[in-house]
Amino acid sequence: MSELLRIAGFTLLDQIRQRSFYIMLGMCILLVLMLRGCYGGNYSVNGQELDSATVSATASQVAFHIIANISLLIAALLSMNVISRDHGDGSDVLFLSHALPRRSYILGRTLGVWAVSFLFMFALHLTLFFIALTKGGVMIPGYLTASILCSLNLFFVVFCVQLLSLHLPDFLAALVALSIAGVSYISDSMHAVLNSQMLQGNIPSEFDQAPALWRVAWPKIMLLQQYAASAMGEVHFEGMGPLHPALNVGLYVLLFASLLIWSFSKREL
C-alpha cells in the first residue's frame, strides 16, 4: 500500500511539471471567471425579477455540471499518455527495476492521475461554492459532497483511458473513453428528461417504456452526476434499471482496473 501511495505521489509531482497541467489550470481559471459573471446578472422570468439567492442556486447547479464534465475531459487528457510517456522517458524502467509489483506501479500511476483530476474538480467546485456564498448569500451544503461523489466518474475515465492506451494510440484511447461517456450523457439525459416531474403524466405511451438492456448496462456516468447533483437538493433523481448508478460505475471501475492490471502484467517493457 505504501508503494502504491509513493508512486501516486511521484505521479502528482510529475503531472504538475507538465506544460499541459498549466494550460489546463489557465483554462480552469478562465472558466471560473466566466462562471462568476453569471452570479452578478439580473434575471427575470415571466417579467418577474429573480432574487440573488435563486440566481445563485440555479447558477451553482449549472456550474456544477459544467465543471464535472470539464473534469472528465481533463482526466482523459492527463491519463492518455502516462504509460507511453513513462516508456519514452525511462520512468517505467526506473520503477520496475526495483522490487515493485507491476500492479502497484500501474495502480499508483492511475491513482496519481485521478488525484490531480479530482483536485482540479474539487478546487473548481469549492471556488464556485464560495462565489455562491459571497455573491448570493446561498450556502449549498451538499455541493462539496456532490463533487466527491462525481470523483467516481473520474476513476472510470482514468482507468478506461489507461486500459485502452495499452492497446490503442493515446489520442484514440481518450476519444473512445470520452465517447463512452458521451453515449451515457445522451442515453441518461433522455431518461432523466422523460422521468422529470415536469413531463410525468404528459408522456405519450410509446415513450413510456422500459429502457433497452444495453442502456441499462451502459456505464451510468451522467446518471451518477445527476445523483450527485441531487445531494444539493431541489433536483429530482430517477435511477435506471436495478443497479444504482454509483454501483454501476463502481463495477466498471473494478472491471477496468482488473483488466488494466492483467494487461500491464503481460506487457513487454
Place this chain on the structure above:
Amino acid sequence: MISIQSVSKRYGGLVAVNEVSCSIEKGEVFALLGPNGAGKTTLVRMLMGFSQPSSGKIEIDGIPAHDPACRKRVGYLAEQHRIPSYLSGREYLMRHAALCGLARAEAKRSVAEVLEKVGMAGKERQRAGTCSKGMNQRLGLAAALLGNPKLLVLDEPGSGLDPLGMRDVRVVLENLRSEGLTIFLNSHLLSEMERVCSTAAIMVQGKIVVQGGIDVIVGEGESLEDVFVRSVEGSHV
C-alpha cells in the same frame, strides 16, 4: 546467484534467444558479449523481468525473475538509459533511493556517496534534460549502486561515455568487484571487459557459443577480442 536454464525467446517466427543456459556465481563479474542483434539485451530484459521467456526459466537467488521480490537487492542500468528530463540528478536518485526502501536521511547520505563514486558530486542539481549523455549514464550507474545491491546488472555501461568516463566506470567496477559484488555486464567494450570480468559468454544469433572463465577462454598470446572475432566468424560459417 543467477541461474538461466534453457531459456528461449521467440517473437513470432524470429528466435531472439535460443535455448540459452548459464549460471553466475556469487562474487563473479560476468560479461555477456556478442555482436549487435545477438539477443544479449533480450536476455538482460528477461533477467530483469521486463519480458517473459517463451520457454525455460531464469532465477536470481532461487527466486524466479518475473517475481519482483528477486530484485530487492539488484541494481540495474538499462541500455540507452534515460532520465525524465524534468528531474534533476538528485531528485532522480532520491526517487531510486525511496524505491530501494531507504529512509530520507539514509537516502540523502547514500545519494551523496554514489554521486561521489561516479564523479557527479556537485552536478546533481542540474536537470537531466540539460545533462550530456555521459552525465546521464553516470547518474544511471549511480542509481544502480543505491541501496547496497548484491547484484548489479549493467547493460552497456560504457555507452555514451568518453574514454575518461569509460576509465572511471572501469575503476568503479574494479572497486565493486573487490567488495565481492556480483556483476552481470552486457557490453561491446572487449578490452575493458577483459580487464574487469572473471567469466564471460559470447552470444551469437541467440545462442551462447563460448562460455567460461576469462583465463580459460582466452588462450596464451591472444586477447578476448581474438576469441570474440573467432567465435562470431566461426558461427557464421
